[in-house]
Amino acid sequence: MRRLNPFANIPTILTAEEIIKFAHNRSTKISMKSSLRMKKIERSRIREVARLQEFTKQVKTKLSEAVEQFPSVERLHPFYVELSEILVGNDRLKQSLGAVYNCIPPIDDITDKHLQAIKLADDFRQMKKSRSAAKGRISSIIRATADNLDFIINAKNTLSKLPGITPNSPTIVCAGFPNVGKSTLVKAVSTAEPEIAYYPFTTKSVIIGHLKVDNHNVQIVDTPGILDRPMAKRNEIEREAIAALKYLANVIIFMIDPSETCGWTFDQQLNLLNEVQKMFPINPLLIVLNKIDITPVEKLEEARKKLPKCHEIVASEGIGVEKLIKKAVEEVDLTSLQESIDEYLASLSE
Numbered sequence: 519m520r521r522l523n524p525f526a527n528i529p530t531i532l533t534a535e536e537i538i539k540f541a542h543n544r545s546t547k548i549s550m551k552s553s554l555r556m557k558k559i560e561r562s563r564i565r566e567v568a569r570l571q572e573f574t575k576q577v578k579t580k581l582s583e584a585v586e587q588f589p590s591v592e593r594l595h596p597f598y599v600e601l602s603e604i605l606v607g608n609d610r611l612k613q614s615l616g617a618v619y620n621c622i623p624p625i626d627d628i629t630d631k632h633l634q635a636i637k638l639a640d641d642f643r644q645m646k647k648s649r650s651a652a653k654g655r656i657s658s659i660i661r662a663t664a665d666n667l668d669f670i671i672n673a674k675n676t677l678s679k680l681p682g683i684t685p686n687s688p689t690i691v692c693a694g695f696p697n698v699g700k701s702t703l704v705k706a707v708s709t710a711e712p713e714i715a716y717y718p719f720t721t722k723s724v725i726i727g728h729l730k731v732d733n734h735n736v737q738i739v740d741t742p743g744i745l746d747r748p749m750a751k752r753n754e755i756e757r758e759a760i761a762a763l764k765y766l767a768n769v770i771i772f773m774i775d776p777s778e779t780c781g782w783t784f785d786q787q788l789n790l791l792n793e794v795q796k797m798f799p800i801n802p803l804l805i806v807l808n809k810i811d812i813t814p815v816e817k818l819e820e821a822r823k824k825l826p827k828c829h830e831i832v833a834s835e836g837i838g839v840e841k842l843i844k845k846a847v848e849e850v851d852l853t854s855l856q857e858s859i860d861e862y863l864a865s866l867s868e
């Protein structure tokens with residue numbers, strides 16, 4: 519199964535000073551095995567040329583790796599595009615990547631000119647001077663783009679912590695107030711070890727459970743601190759981060775605790791349900807009454823009256839959960855999910 523946080527496997531990106539130091543170390547380690555019959559000055563020339571070439575090669579490799587190994591925004595799953603926009607800003611990111619890449623042609627120019635000078639020089643001191651002048655000028659170019667490299671490094675660090683999603687699996691997202699039983703449900707149905715991942719603007723981690731329904735790998739995502747309190751208490755950025763879940767949730771399970779032992783009244787829970795429905799108008803949503811084992815009959819009757827189409831479970835006992843998950847997966851339009859995945863994968867290999 520292909521798990522996908524497109525930012526998770528970017529190799530280390532070096533800062534400007536690290537690149538300079540790394541390339542310098544490599545270039546000074548170069549020792550040329552030249553024939554002893556050769557004149558000393560020619561041996562020096564070969565060595566100076568090789569050192570400058572090595573310096574340039576290492577610098578260029580580090581710069582282009584930073585850019586090329588960073589996934590391009592156009593090819594990201596919309597879930598990550600949205601989060602990358604909120605967390606780092608896609609325009610600024612593109613700008614920084616472009617700026618780093620644009621350092622390469624002038625570095626080539628400087629290298630060519632100074633290699634020429636080394637080739638024409640007629641004493642050792644002149645050669646050495648040309649080599650260090652080239653390194654100095656190249657280092658200045660890299661230092662001038664230090665902010666861009668720092669920006670890319672920070673972006674990588676932030677984005678690599680996002681949850682890895684499997685784009686070809688139906689994804690169920692759990693919502694509802696704290697203590698209604700969301701984590702209990704996720705634990706009850708997950709067969710593989712759940713993953714724990716960071717989600718922006720919450721202090722808690724999201725938990726992604728994995729299970730199999732018929733032949734499908736299904737993910738179930740518990741989002742503590744995200745879809746568990748009224749939106750009025752959120753700032754704009756938090757709301758956007760929550761809205762990004764619309765790309766992830768093929769179906770939402772909204773859990774209600776009619777026993778009210780969670781500490782929230784039934785009506786408060788209905789209000790949150792309304793908000794979540796407004797926030798995710800497109801995503802299919804199942805309403806679930808949990809803890810019906812400890813809900814007084816009259817409260818249960820009232821809940822059923824107000825929510826005639828809801829499902830009923832006892833998450834802590836695993837009662838009704840299998841049927842619920844089956845229903846949830848039925849809500850997912852698997853054909854169109856497969857089509858959008860095919861499209862997405864095709865765009866990756868373009």
Ligand SMILES: Nc1nc2c(ncn2[C@@H]2O[C@H](COP(=O)(O)OP(=O)(O)O)[C@@H](O)[C@H]2O)c(=O)[nH]1
Nearest residue numbers: 696697698699700701702808809812832833834
């Ligand atoms: N009686 C009863 N307790 C439950 C049920 N499901 C969850 N709980 C309990 O409710 C509490 C909160 O559950 P939890 O899954 O942590 O809620 P979350 O905050 O929504 O993730 C825990 O003490 C659970 O054991 C249930 O179906 N019946």
Ligand SMILES: [Mg+2]
Nearest residue numbers: 700701702742
């Ligand atoms: Mg929980």
